[in-house]
Structure formats: C-alpha cells, structure tokens
Amino acid sequence: MSNSKSSLANPSVISDFKEITKMRLALSVVFSSLAGYLLGVETVDFKTLILLAFGGYFMVGASNAFNQIIEKDLDALMSRTKNRPIPSGRMSVTTAFIIASIFTVAGVVILYTINKQTAMFGAISIFLYTCVYTPLKTKTPLAVFVGAIPGAIPFMLGWVAATDDFGIEPGTLFALQFFWQFPHFWAIGWFLYDDYKKGGFYMLPTGKQDKGTAVQTIMYTVWTILVSIIPVFGFTERLELSIVAMLLVLAAGIWMLYYAIRLFRIMTEKAAKQLMLVSVSYITLVQIIYVIDKFIG
Template sequence: MKTALSTTTKTHSVASVVEDFKQITKAGLAVSVVFSSLAGYLLGAETIDFKILGLLALGGYFMVGASNAYNQIIERDLDALMTRTKNRPIPAGRMSVNTAFIIATLFTILGIITLYTVNPKTAMFGAISIFLYTSVYTPLKTKTPLSVFAGAFPGAIPFMLGWVAATNDFGIEPGTLFMIQFFWQFPHFWAIGWVLDDDYKKGGFHMLPTGKKDKATALQIIMYTIWMILISVFPVSGLTGRLQLSVVAAIIVFLLGLGMLLFAFKLYNKRDNKSARNLMLASVSYITLMQIVYVIDKFL
C-alpha cells in the first residue's frame, strides 16, 4: 500500500516538474515559433537538409524558452498580481528564481551554440531576439504602449530566421518574411491586450496603443491588419528575389487576410471582449495558414 502510494506521489511529482518546466519556457508558444522558423527554412532551402531542420527546431526552442524564462524572472512580482499569471511556477512558489535563472542561462547557451552550428548569422539573430525581448520589450511593458512596437521586432524574427538558416544570407527575401510577421504582431497582441486589459492593469502593463478599449485602438488594429495583408501578398509582384508567390496563392493569402480584417472591423463596431477574442483566434489561424500556403505554393 505504501509502495503504491509512494509511486503515485513520485509520478505526480515528476508530472508537476514537467508541467512547471513547460510553463517557465512556454512550450506551447515555443512550438508555434519553431513552426514559423521551419516554414521560413523550407521557403529558403534549395534542398532540404533534415539535420539543419532539426538543429533549427531545437535551437529555436532553446531561444524562445530562454526569453520566456528571463521574462518570468523579471516580472515575477507583477505576475503574482494578475489572475492569468499568478499560478506560474515562480509567483506560485513552485520554482525558485535561481532555478529559473539556471534554465534560462542554460537555454541561452545551448540555443546560441545550436544555431551557430547551423550558421553564424542564425545564431546572431537568435541572440538579438533574446536581448530585445528581455532587455527592451519586457521593461517597457510597464512604461509605455510602445512596448508592443519593441516586442514586434523579436516576435517577427522566427519566420525570417528560417530563411537565414537555409541560406546564411539576409536580403530582400527574409526581410519580407520579417515584415509580414512584424505587422501581424500588432492586431494579434492588441487583441490579446483588449481581452486581458483589466488583468494587465493589475500588473501595471500598458498594452493598448491608446490605453483604452476604444475606437482609436480598434482603428489602429484595422490599419496594421491592412499593412499586413499588403505585405503578405507583395511577393506576387516578383520584386522579392527568390521569395515568390503565385497568383492563386496570393489570392488565397489575400482572402485569409480579408477574413482577419473582417474580425478587426467587428471589433471596431462592437468594441467588446468577444470580438477581440475572435480576432485573436483569427490572427493565430491567419499566420499559420498563410505560412502553410507559402510553403505549399513553393513546392507545387
């Protein structure tokens, strides 16, 4: 009886540790970031090297995990104030700051080494991403709504990073991929900021551009969504080097963007949390499906 109870307790303890590890590194977010990187690699690669693909995925996870762990260390006191984050490992007391710091530092080192194995430029952009996220975006969140602008830079790197990993070069092609994901960040994060506005205020975070859930914020969401759509279909022009998009694929991407834009207009008209939540979900669907369309279009 005691042995069975002891085994159950150990199993529960291991599961708890694994869950805390997933939370401190934000495993779900890391997977979506890695997906973007892999899509960028497939677009840039002339021949697919599965070893490089694996290293990119692993290195990308390390870098995102490091950024998120540093972020949760810095914001631990503020996280304790918000309903959404108070049960994270550090504010809940399940993980010490030292443990989190060891994880973050280890992930940073392993990430840079792994990405350097791919090529030096990939490691450089990965390191820049961690620096911007932890040293610029995170401190600004409690000071100015411009934090979203600062955060859009590291947030836009993954899609571009894959191309750089495939080519060891930065030019118009990865620049275009960067700009697509850069402009996508604004409607996506402002929709999240809208839904969680009350909770964010408990932590002193300024996420909405006007500081309010008003028409001016919704209008900016619409404008950035339009820019995102225009840049997403721009490769059909043939002006973006090896990054090309067929007319059919461009129409599909345009329609996907139009769907997201409709949700943005609904938010402008209703200005409620349900509309913002729908826009947030639409934005996640858009970025994933758009990247899939790009990759499929290349190989068809």
C-alpha cells in the same frame, strides 16, 4: 517512500517546465522558423531542420523563462499569471534562472552550428525580448512595437538558416510577421485589459479599449495583408508567390480584417478574443500556403 517517488514523477514538474518555457508558444515559433527554412532552402537538409527546431525552441524558452523571472511580482497580481511556477512558489528563481541560462547557451550554440548569422539573430531576439521589451511593458504601449521585433525574427531566421544570407526575402518575411503582431497583441491586450491593468501593463496603443486602438488594429491588419501579397509582384527575388496562392493569402487576410473591423464596430472583449484566435490561424495558414506554393510551383 512511495510518496516521494510519486511526487518526483508528478506531472506538475513537467507542466511547470512547459509553462516556464511557454511550450505552446515556443512550438508555434518553431513552426514559423521551419516554414522560413523551407521557403529559403534549395534542397531540404533534415539535420539543419532538426537543429533549427531545437535551437528555436531553446531561444524562445529562454526568453520566456527570463521574462517570468523579471515579472514574477507582477505575475502574482494577475489572475491569468498568478499560478505560474514562480509566483505560485512551485519553482524558485534560481531554478528558473538555471533553465533560462542553459536554454540561452544551448539555443545560441545550436543555431551557431547552422551558421553565424542565425546565431546572431537568435541572440538579438533573446536580448530584445528580455532586456528591452519586458521592462518597457509597464512603462509604455510602445513596448508592443519593441516586442514585435523578436516576435518577427523566427520566420526570417529560417530563411537565414537555409541561405546564410539576409536580403529582401527574409526582410519581407520579417515585415509580414512584424505587422501581424500588432493586431494579434492588441487583441490580447483588449480582452485581458482588466487583468493587465492589475499588473500595471500598458499594452493598447491609446492605453484604453477605445476606437483609437480599434482603428490602429485595422490599419496594421491592412499593412499585414499588403506585405503578405508583395511576393506575387516579383520584387522579392527568390521569394515568389503564384496568383492562386496570392488569392488564398488575400482571402485569409480579408477574413482577419473582417474580425478587426468587427472589433471596431462592437468593441467587446469577446470580439477581441475572436480576433486573437483568427490572427493565430491566419499566420499559420499564410505560412503553410507560402510553403506549399513553393513546392508545388
């Protein structure tokens, strides 16, 4: 009897749940949406903040669970993913589908209690990720372009949750996170190239680890940097940035650009991995600088 009890409390059940919803990724997305909320809001309402955190988590968790159901056979082919709950046989497709469905409903309902537009963008994000991005991944490198749309929604979603308005400010936040995803994704696609190839995924813009991919990575990093400093010029209405904050954001961008150029120069998987790690730090740093600047300014 004690055996069955211990297996119920087995951490693998918890870790499988974390993995099917990709908890670490989901929490970084929640962080983005909370940063967007803090940028948009006049006075912070903690109830909305908590609702946004849970709604955002459910939204991303649902997308990830659906993604793993659709790709279960391909995940089994790749070293990086073959031990995921479904391909390894630890979780049935039915269980994963129930989790994904509950998360979808919970996410949209919670976001709807904030306002209708937030729920709408949340639902669009789940739909694009699951029904467009996931099937396209094995067909064309353009999948990354489609995947960058739901990936860029959270930062903007926070602003919409705060203001119930979609204008130039959330548009700018969306553009920043949209352009950032290309160097981030392509760096991952580069250092996991061989593994992705086993699953038939084409993540790099030229389909190869070549100069063409590296040049595009640099270009999109430059676009990211340009968008990140736009608020300092006063075009973006309530989304403002002081000179000091702009210089800090610019410095963070140049730091990421250095690693993108380094990838072009040495073309190694190690350089791609470094760019990926720097890109994660970069987007978090920029969001923190934006928020601190708003509350200090």
